[in-house]
Amino acid sequence: MEKEIINQSIPTKITEKRVYETYCNNYDSIHYLFVEFQFAWMQQAYKALNDLDKYNILVYLYKENFVELSELFKVKSLNEFYINPRFNIDKINIIQISQKLRLSKETTRRKILELESEGILIKNKKSISVTLKAGLLQKPENTINSFSKILQYISWLLYKEKNVRKYYEKEFFIKKIKERFTQILAIFLEYQIKYILTRKTIANNDTELWFIIGSLLYNQVMFLKKSEKKSHYQKEWIEEVLKVGDKRGINAMSISDLTGIPRPTVIRKLKILLKQKDIYKDNNNLYYIKEGKLITELNKQRLLNIKELSTIISRINNIVFFS
Numbered sequence: 001m002e003k004e005i006i007n008q009s010i011p012t013k014i015t016e017k018r019v020y021e022t023y024c025n026n027y028d029s030i031h032y033l034f035v036e037f038q039f040a041w042m043q044q045a046y047k048a049l050n051d052l053d054k055y056n057i058l059v060y061l062y063k064e065n066f067v068e069l070s071e072l073f074k075v076k077s078l079n080e081f082y083i084n085p086r087f088n089i090d091k092i093n094i095i096q097i098s099q100k101l102r103l104s105k106e107t108t109r110r111k112i113l114e115l116e117s118e119g120i121l122i123k124n125k126k127s128i129s130v131t132l133k134a135g136l137l138q139k140p141e142n143t144i145n146s147f148s149k150i151l152q153y154i155s156w157l158l159y160k161e162k163n164v165r166k167y168y169e170k171e172f173f174i175k176k177i178k179e180r181f182t183q184i185l186a187i188f189l190e191y192q193i194k195y196i197l198t199r200k201t202i203a204n205n206d207t208e209l210w211f212i213i214g215s216l217l218y219n220q221v222m223f224l225k226k227s228e229k230k231s232h233y234q235k236e237w238i239e240e241v242l243k244v245g246d247k248r249g250i251n252a253m254s255i256s257d258l259t260g261i262p263r264p265t266v267i268r269k270l271k272i273l274l275k276q277k278d279i280y281k282d283n284n285n286l287y288y289i290k291e292g293k294l295i296t297e298l299n300k301q302r303l304l305n306i307k308e309l310s311t312i313i314s315r316i317n318n319i320v321f322f323s
Helices: 016-025 027-049 052-071 078-083 094-101 105-117 132-138 141-160 170-179 181-202 207-227 234-244 252-259 263-275 293-322
Strands: 087-090 121-123 127-130 279-281 287-289
Touching: 016 027, 016 141, 016 293, 027 052, 027 141, 027 207, 027 234, 027 252, 052 087, 052 094, 052 105, 052 127, 052 181, 052 207, 078 170, 078 181, 094 105, 094 181, 105 121, 141 170, 141 293, 170 181, 170 293, 181 207, 181 293, 207 234, 207 252, 207 263, 207 287, 207 293, 234 287, 234 293, 252 263, 263 279
Parallel strands: none
Antiparallel strands: 087 127, 121 127, 279 287
């Protein structure tokens, strides 16, 4: 990637439509970065607490805090926020959390009790305090770094297509996101929670099951990337991913290693997917996604996500350049 020589360029406002067109025109290369980002997010989430629903509760509470700060026109940098990352969320209850995260009331109550016993949350009658210990789990250096890779690449594509005057590197986006940390994370986490919950719903409302499905997709997508096929469009992309399956499956132990989920749990959940005829197991005990109801629904959401992600990228870019 070459860099723009002119340093005095005035930033160009980037519309959602422009980002969307760039995404569609360069679908393969952008989407590989996005798939890597989402899989790394799930790995980090499971590693933090060995429980994806508890992690989602924690992320939701951070998002609510960041949104509240934005509504008060307060912006904290990453360093300012983490001087004392303990905070209170007032007027919040178990019913609200269960509805927002599509958990049963009983499950939500149990998960919050577990987070309390681990010293991560302190629940009062009508408020929840998120402690310093949660801050140690949640400091999102890796998230900022990997999402900035996507922003850098889109910046390069926009520049190459002569839609903007200058190309900005990853380090620029990392610096700017950290400077306006709470404002940008309020937007990003709202998107991310919706992204995870939509796919959880498709996966029988089971976050672990979605992570296992995601590992099968990740394996096939990364194999497709290695094949260096660049000619297919966004709507044909999923057909190519499915074709990869019979050439490149993955076994239960590898799924366990990739996700951190214990092998017996992986096997049990793979049996659910086999029964639903959403995956295939070959003679070598290798699993892969096949054409069926699950992949059809996931593909619909994938195409919708191009627009949703383009909106988020546009909003974050314009905060970075014009705030």
